Each structure stands twice: as structure tokens, then as C-alpha cells.
Amino acid sequence: MPVVLSIIGQKGGVGKSTLARAVAVVATQGNLRVKLIDLDIGQQTSVRWSTTRASSRALKTIDAEAFSAVGEALKQVHDVDLIVVDTPGYLSPETFEVARASDLIILPTGSGTDDLHPTTLLLYELEHIGIPKDRLCVALCRVLDAKEERGARRYLESTGYPALNGSLPERLGYRRAHNGGKSVTETTESSLNERANELMASVLRKILQHVRAANRLHSAH
Ligand SMILES: Nc1ncnc2c1ncn2[C@@H]1O[C@H](COP(=O)(O)OP(=O)(O)OP(=O)(O)O)[C@@H](O)[C@H]1O
Numbered sequence: 001m002p003v004v005l006s007i008i009g010q011k012g013g014v015g016k017s018t019l020a021r022a023v024a025v026v027a028t029q030g031n032l033r034v035k036l037i038d039l040d041i042g043q044q045t046s047v048r049w050s051t052t053r054a055s056s057r058a059l060k061t062i063d064a065e066a067f068s069a070v071g072e073a074l075k076q077v078h079d080v081d082l083i084v085v086d087t088p089g090y091l092s093p094e095t096f097e098v099a100r101a102s103d104l105i106i107l108p109t110g111s112g113t114d115d116l117h118p119t120t121l122l123l124y125e126l127e128h129i130g131i132p133k134d135r136l137c138v139a140l141c142r143v144l145d146a147k148e149e150r151g152a153r154r155y156l157e158s159t160g161y162p163a164l165n166g167s168l169p170e171r172l173g174y175r176r177a178h179n180g181g182k183s184v185t186e187t188t189e190s191s192l193n194e195r196a197n198e199l200m201a202s203v204l205r206k207i208l209q210h211v212r213a214a215n216r217l218h219s220a221h
């Protein structure tokens with residue numbers, strides 16, 4: 001069974017497609033078979049990015065496809081180790097379907113109260129519908145400075161959902177990378193790649209923890 005990792009949020013532009021593309025890239029580079037599902041049928045950011053990426057011979061291709069519903073995608077996608085689900089920037093009943101179908105859920109958020117508040121409300125809503133806490137991760141994105149990040153970490157800790165280690169600063173280099181079909185781990189600036197890789201290492205650790213727990217459960221039966 002593939003691991004299903006989804007990126008959700010109730011705001012536009014927080015970094016969902018950014019994280020989805022980066023996870024797909026680092027997992028592919030780690031020799032996992034990855035499928036990137038784009039549920040943002042209107043924008044198809046991840047699908048269009050993968051098409052741009054495919055035109056560069058130097059980059060490993062990422063198999064991305066748009067679907068209108070997660071159930072349909074999971075029925076049709078076979079023979080992969082990891083399914084990364086990118087979702088639109090608004091909440092709908094489908095958001096909760098995605099959450100129920102996922103082994104891990106990442107909520108990217110900005111560091112201001114305007115972003116942290118809706119992120120927290122969504123975390124509580126997900127907990128309320130029965131999503132186990134250990135499936136939910138918060139990733140700080142578009143961070144402007146270290147002080148802002150520290151404040152956001154304190155806020156999230158107080159909600160019971162501490163942020164993943166690592167964060168993405170707001171940088172032009174990340175946008176340029178996307179324009180060229182690259183991920184935030186593949187910019188031309190090593191310091192930006194290191195920052196993105198630190199966050200990706202946290203995500204990969206979560207995936208590994210999930211796989212180990214699933215294997216333990218499997219061998220216990
Ligand atoms: N850390 C960053 N620094 C600079 N630009 C960024 C950063 N993260 C994302 N961006 C850019 O901001 C825009 C929005 O990011 P992204 O597409 O990841 O957000 P999203 O949450 O998927 O948005 P939507 O809800 O519209 O799908 C993109 O142009 C992306 O390249």
C-alpha cells in the first residue's frame with residue numbers, strides 16, 4: 001500500500017503546492033516511486049510545473065496528474081510507494097475526504113496570527129472528525145525572519161500542534177526555482193536548498209515513522 005501524504009489548508013498561497021512539489025522531488029531522488037495528485041482542478045499548479053520540469057533533461061521527472069476527487073485518484077493510481085496530494089486553497093467537503101484518506105497531512109502556514117488562527121481552527125476541526133493527532137503536521141512557510149518564526153512556534157506549541165523542524169523563508173530564489181520546473185530544494189542558492197532540505201528531512205522522518213508503525217501493526221497480525 002502506498003503512503004498517502006496530503007497538503008491541505010484553507011487559505012490560498014500559503015505554500016501547499018510548494019511543499020507538495022518538494023516532497024515529490026526529494027522522495028523521487030530517494031528512489032521512491034511517487035505520484036503527485038493535483039486536486040486543484042482549476043489551477044493545476046503542480047501538473048503545469050511537472051510539464052515544465054519534464055522539458056529539462058537534467059531533472060528527474062515527476063509524474064503529476066489532476067483529479068477532481070481523492071477517491072477517484074486512489075482507485076486509479078497503482079504501483080507507487082508514495083502518493084502526494086496537492087489540494088486547492090479553500091475548504092470543502094472534499095478537504096475532509098482527503099484528510100480521511102491520508103496517512104499524513106501537512107498544513108503549511110504563514111507565521112502571522114491571520115494565518116496561524118485559521119490553521120489552528122482547521123487542526124481542531126480535523127481532530128474533531130477523528131483524524132489522529134500524530135497524522136497532522138504543521139509546516140512554517142514564507143517566514144520573514146527568525147523572530148517571527150519563534151513567535152509562530154510558541155503559538156503552535158500552545159495549541160498542542162508544534163511545527164515541524166525547519167521552515168521556508170520568503171525568498172525570490174524559491175519562486176525562480178518553481179518557474180523553471182524545480183523544487184525549493186533545487187534552487188541556485190545552497191543556503192536556500194539547505195533550509196528547504198531541513199524541512200523535507202522532517203517530512204521524510206514522519207513518513208518513515210508511519211511506515212515503521214504500519215509494518216509493526218502488520219507483523220502483529
Ligand atoms: N517561501 C517562498 N518564497 C517565495 N515565494 C514563495 C514561497 N513559497 C511559495 N512561493 C510562491 O508563492 C506562490 C504561492 O505558493 P503555492 O503555489 O505553493 O501556494 P498554494 O498554497 O499552493 O496556493 P493555492 O492555494 O493558490 O493553490 C507561488 O508563486 C510560489 O512560487
Ligand SMILES: [Mg+2]
Nearest residue numbers: 016017040045
Ligand atoms: Mg496550490
